[in-house]
Amino acid sequence: MPGDQVSSPESRVPGAASRVPLLEARDLSVSIGGVRVVDGLDLALAPGRSIGILGPNGAGKTTLLLTLAGVRGADGGEIRLHGTALARMSRRTIAQRLGMLIQNTRFAFDASCLEVALSGRHPHLPALASESAADIDIARAALAAVGLAAMEARSCRQLSGGEQRRLALATVLAQDPAVLLLDEPTNHLDPARQVEILDGLWRRLHQPGETLPGGQMMALHDINLATCYCTDVLMLFGEGRWEFAPTAEMLTENRLSRLYGCPIRAVSDGRQTVFAAAGGPPAAR
């Protein structure tokens, strides 16, 4: 992944060997328009872990991620990034360590793809500095990682929906944060791209020789991507209830059916277990 060779000293974390989680929520409560969607959440993201967030529409997955990123206020509780309270850190310091792929990126002006990806280096550069050759290499590597290497000179506004999504991902990869929050990273992507992107993100977490591997949290709609790419799963049931445990424990027919309020079946072919909503017209179920 880009930047692991060239990362600036402050972007990596002091006390790497310590047992401090990368990101931690303590008794965190979050509301949308007066409705409590997450109540008293306790959760820690350890290095090398990938937490999937599952829940029905409107359960607060996006809101929780934005809150964890510090761009949206919480009702109560505390968020700690590398052991420091998020509320006490500057936006710039946070952005050196935590990046987030938001759900909808709208490009208002015709910047080139390379320029957009380079904006990921913004938090790592002093105010008056320009991007160095190393930064440009990082941005190019990020574009390559999402399959957009050939498009670096293309305007971001001429891309398809899936390409825009991948460009936004390249930006956050160029940012190279230890903590990566992803809001539906596979949205708008075809199955091959979904696997390619999530493979890449997985490799990023398990770099050999990295003193401190990163961690990620991603909101997903596809349960089967969570089985493959998440070490832990956080379920948001709406109305504030949540459950958090390792993936194998969380992803059961029973629990998923409760989560989505519809029957979910596990189908196994001996190599892989796949979850699907019990399908067909009502009579056939």
Place this chain on the structure above:
Amino acid sequence: MRVNAPFGTRARLMIGVLAAFAAASVGLALLWGNGQVAWPDTAVDWRIVGEIRLPRALAALVTGSLLALAGALMQVLLRNPLADPYVLGVSGGAAAFALAGMLLGLEFVPVELRAFAGAMVSSLIVFVLGRGRGPWSTARMLLTGVVMAAGWGALISLMLALGDDQSLRGMLFWLMGDLSYAGVSAWWLMAPAVLLLLMMARARSLNVLAAGETQAALLGEAPKRRYAEIYVVASAMTALAVAIAGTVGFVGLVVPHLMRMIVGADHRRLLPAAAIFGGAFLVLADTLARNLFSPRQLPVGVLTALVGVPLFLLLLHRSGRGR
């Protein structure tokens, strides 16, 4: 699209070419008058060039620079290439306050300050009401701005009708923009230069802010503080421009648009390019306005509107086609 570093050779070359173009446009403004281009021979000719045409060309240069920069900044604030101080009613607010101060006997307050107050009030209203989210934001922003502009126009007309003061500059100046009475010393070039330098220190932040408030915050900006800075600087630029030339329209729309096509969207190139070309654009527009129908003189705002309105409609049409 650019693929090289923001201050690469190509970018420097483009800025150099634009600067040469601006110098040439000032040269033309000095030599072209009363419908003919002629080298000044007599002492009288030289006085016309030095005391009439030069101050007016400098006024156009300064005004054009300021308006182009203000437009580029407002486009970042509203994340919309259609933003322009005239279209959004910010120029109108500046003009209305400048004029009201005169009529209310507040002439001890410099006209630039009165205009600044008007620009701040007007842009605050537009930014608070016009910065909606979702697919309505363009319509909402433009509606707010256009209605504000109409309102200020009505107020200005009312004040001019009631004021009936021979010392006031005319309707054309306040409603259309006119450089006929304008003239500034070369010192005034400091105004756009200083404001440009201020914003150049923030140019990389502007790139990030153009991606939206949430994205800017995620990339380490404090968006609210930055927005406030941009808002104050853009209002100051508009106010100075209005104090010199009245409400000249569409420079802030046309110039950043053309410059994005030439130097790209990176504000480290866009801002200096817009400042230089904005000045050249208005100098040329005013020179044409003076000479096209000589001895009659057009207010320069007529020409900028004739260029700006079709471009505005074209951009609006394009923005309606999805992304």
